[in-house]
Amino acid sequence: MNTDNERLLELLAQQAIEPLSKADQEELSQLLEQVSDTASDDLELAVAAAWQTFASQELMPEEAPASLKAKLQADADIFFAGAASNPISQSTDLRSRTASVTPIDAALYAKAENYAKTEKRSRGPLWAAVSGWAIAAGLALVLVWGLEISDSAGPSADLVELLANKPETKVYPWGVSELEGYENVTGNVTWNSSLQQGFLRLSGMPTNDPAATQYQLWIVDPARDEEPVDGGVFDIAVDGEIIVPIDAKLLVSSPAAFAITREQPGGVVVSEGPLLVVATTG
Amino acid sequence: MALEVVKLATMSPDTPLLERVACGDRTAVSACIDRYSGLVWSLARRFVANEADAEEVVQEIFIELWSTAARFDATRASEATYVSMIARRRLIDHVRRVARAPAREMLTDVEHLLARDGEPHLEATSETGRVLQAMTSMSCEQKQVVHMSTWLGMSHAAIAERTGQPLGTVKSHLRRGLIAIREQLGLDATGGSNEYR
Numbered sequence: 001m002n003t004d005n006e007r008l009l010e011l012l013a014q015q016a017i018e019p020l021s022k023a024d025q026e027e028l029s030q031l032l033e034q035v036s037d038t039a040s041d042d043l044e045l046a047v048a049a050a051w052q053t054f055a056s057q058e059l060m061p062e063e064a065p066a067s068l069k070a071k072l073q074a075d076a077d078i079f080f081a082g083a084a085s086n087p088i089s090q091s092t093d094l095r096s097r098t099a100s101v102t103p104i105d106a107a108l109y110a111k112a113e114n115y116a117k118t119e120k121r122s123r124g125p126l127w128a129a130v131s132g133w134a135i136a137a138g139l140a141l142v143l144v145w146g147l148e149i150s151d152s153a154g155p156s157a158d159l160v161e162l163l164a165n166k167p168e169t170k171v172y173p174w175g176v177s178e179l180e181g182y183e184n185v186t187g188n189v190t191w192n193s194s195l196q197q198g199f200l201r202l203s204g205m206p207t208n209d210p211a212a213t214q215y216q217l218w219i220v221d222p223a224r225d226e227e228p229v230d231g232g233v234f235d236i237a238v239d240g241e242i243i244v245p246i247d248a249k250l251l252v253s254s255p256a257a258f259a260i261t262r263e264q265p266g267g268v269v270v271s272e273g274p275l276l277v278v279a280t281t282g
Numbered sequence: 283m284a285l286e287v288v289k290l291a292t293m294s295p296d297t298p299l300l301e302r303v304a305c306g307d308r309t310a311v312s313a314c315i316d317r318y319s320g321l322v323w324s325l326a327r328r329f330v331a332n333e334a335d336a337e338e339v340v341q342e343i344f345i346e347l348w349s350t351a352a353r354f355d356a357t358r359a360s361e362a363t364y365v366s367m368i369a370r371r372r373l374i375d376h377v378r379r380v381a382r383a384p385a386r387e388m389l390t391d392v393e394h395l396l397a398r399d400g401e402p403h404l405e406a407t408s409e410t411g412r413v414l415q416a417m418t419s420m421s422c423e424q425k426q427v428v429h430m431s432t433w434l435g436m437s438h439a440a441i442a443e444r445t446g447q448p449l450g451t452v453k454s455h456l457r458r459g460l461i462a463i464r465e466q467l468g469l470d471a472t473g474g475s476n477e478y479r
Contacts, residue, residue, distance in 0.1 A: 013457045014438070045359045046464040047432050048367035053413040054433035055366070059328055064319035068337050072315045072344050079348050080306065194338070196345050223375070251349045253342070253375070 007031065012043040025226060078162065078195055106112075118136045159199055159245055168194045171277040172258065174202075181206050182276045185212075187241070189258045189279045196251065200244040200258075208262065214258055215276075216267040217246060223254040231258070233267040255281055298361055304352035315344070318365045325366070329373040329435075343372045359467070360408045374435045409467055418464040420459055423447065427455040428463075 011028040014020060020028060064072075163169045169192045178184055186205040191198035200217065208215060217231030232247030259278045261271045299317065302310035322340050330336040346368050354364050417425055427446065430436045438456070442449045 009461060010457050013460045014453070042358070043460055043464060044371075045363060046460050046467060047469055048370050049359070049363050049413050050428060050432040051370050051410040051458075051461055052363055053410045054429060055325060055412055057326050058433075061320060062324045062327060064323035064340070065337075068323065068340060069315055069319055071337070072319060072342055073312065075341055075345060076308075076315065076348060078313045079345060080308065080311065122322065130368070134313040194341060194345065196349060251346045277320055 009043070013120045028074075052206045075195065078197070085091075113265070114165050117181050159197065159201045160243065163190055163192050163195070163197065163199070166192050166195065168192050170281070172281050174277045174279045177277045179274060179276055185277045189246075191246065191252075191255060191258075193253055193255070196248060198246040200234075200246065200260075201241065202236070202244065203241040205242070207238070210265060211266070214265050214267060216263045216271065217244075218259045218261065218271060219246075219248055219252050220257040220259065223257050224251065228259070228271075230267065230269075233263070233265075257281060296355065298356045299360055300347075300351045300354040300364065301356070303348065304354070311348070314347070318347075318362070319344075320363065321365065322369050323370050325373060329377055335376070339372055339376050343369050346372065363409050377435055412466040415464055416459075416463045419462060422454075424455040424459050427452055428459040431456050 008031040010027070011020065011024055011031065014024070037264050062106070070146045104128040169190060171188050171190050173188045174185060177185055182205070187201040189198065189200055205215075214235055216233045218228040219231045229252055230249045232245075234244045236242065257278055257280045259275045261273055261276060263271060295425070298313045299310045301426070303314055317448055319340070322343050323336070326336040326340050326343075327333075347365060350368065354361065359367075419430065423445070427441055427447075430441045430444070431438070435443070438449060438452050442452045445452070447455075
């Protein structure tokens with residue numbers, strides 16, 4: 001076993017047990033680029049097997065309460081209904097937005113944007129840009145809570161109504177963008193981590209030509225990874241307020257920020273920004 | 283979606299539940315809840331004191347299970363171990379979030395624990411025997427570290443403080459222990475070869 005390999009195993013073993021420091025996480029990312037995608041899972045599976053073995057020795061079996069099983073089934077029904085619906089839809093006849101937004105610190109926004117432009121690392125520039133910015137900017141934000149119910153028909157309206165009735169649903173307003181063309185974008189992000197569903201409400205977003213560029217949503221979740229989660233691509237074809245269901249490609253448990261970029265058709269795996277509009281959760 | 287429908291139509295009744303779930307088979311979803319809700323609930327009750335919180339974490343675990351069902355690979359782990367992996371992530375996260383040290387059984391006698399029999403306990407997975415086999419080759423100190431780390435979720439530093447072992451020794455015990463378990467399970471953390479590509 002060579003030294004790099006031994007170090008990789010040590011870091012994987014540590015990661016399977018406890019959060020890594022930032023330096024160790026970066027070192028692990030570099031080492032993992034040289035091995036298969038399943039590598040990090042294998043030691044975690046070994047840990048899980050050990051964990052399950054101890055559990056089988058120590059725990060008395062308990063039947064889950066019937067009420068909990070019913071909740072799990074209801075959650076699954078919602079989850080799979082959401083997965084089957086069109087991830088991109090628009091609506092222009094919604095009630096007008098009522099949320100008020102406090103301006104975001106422009107200097108912090110510029111710093112994040114500059115970072116995204118100048119840092120050309122192969123992994124995670126957007127995450128680093130947004131997360132550092134989000135933590136600071138979040139302090140200056142006043143979050144607006146509450147939901148408006150869409151009176152339009154279709155999957156978006158169903159989603160709006162569904163999330164409005166869930167206590168875990170949270171709403172985060174878009175910050176004021178300094179980028180030309182996006183200064184007047186308003187709206188908010190509605191997200192429910194338990195259901196892994198949500199939607200964007202956007203007004204004043206410039207239209208795009210889908211053949212040339214598409215908008216892409218990114219979800220920053222430092223609790224899960226240094227990479228932002230791809231929230232799906234979408235188009236703005238009309239003026240007015242639109243609803244865009246979020247299509248998170250991975251589990252999002254503790255979002256720190258939601259950001260939109262403009263990318264090539266179909267989106268990209270790693271974005272270099274700039275961040276057009278951002279909503280923070282802190 | 284069409285591809286998933288084709289996959290589903292060609293699956294045999296023996297196809298693992300999670301593979302069927304990944305293809306949108308709603309009967310498999312219900313079967314999954316029936317089969318694994320007891321396991322996950324038992325684990326949640328072990329780590330989460332408040333029953334309402336435990337229910338919430340179990341709901342989160344199952345949502346993650348649905349989200350990641352397509353990643354399950356029956357050639358690498360049993361379904362129960364995969365479910366345990368997802369459950370463990372969420373439960374350890376919860377424990378860290380509420381900053382409650384898993385101290386209830388810190389001084390458990392691991393030898394006694396592993397030798398215990400004749401009492402009702404959770405159903406063992408196909409990997410359980412292999413994990414126990416791997417542990418027979420470990421020293422007492424190493425078993426203790428693996429137990430404290432994997433089961434109790436203690437950090438390396440906390441284990442070092444508790445056992446009086448140097449931090450480097452704790453890390454070494456754990457690394458070697460997990461590698462031994464991984465090898466018994468037929469997994470290879472470097473992607474099928476111990477050499478870099």
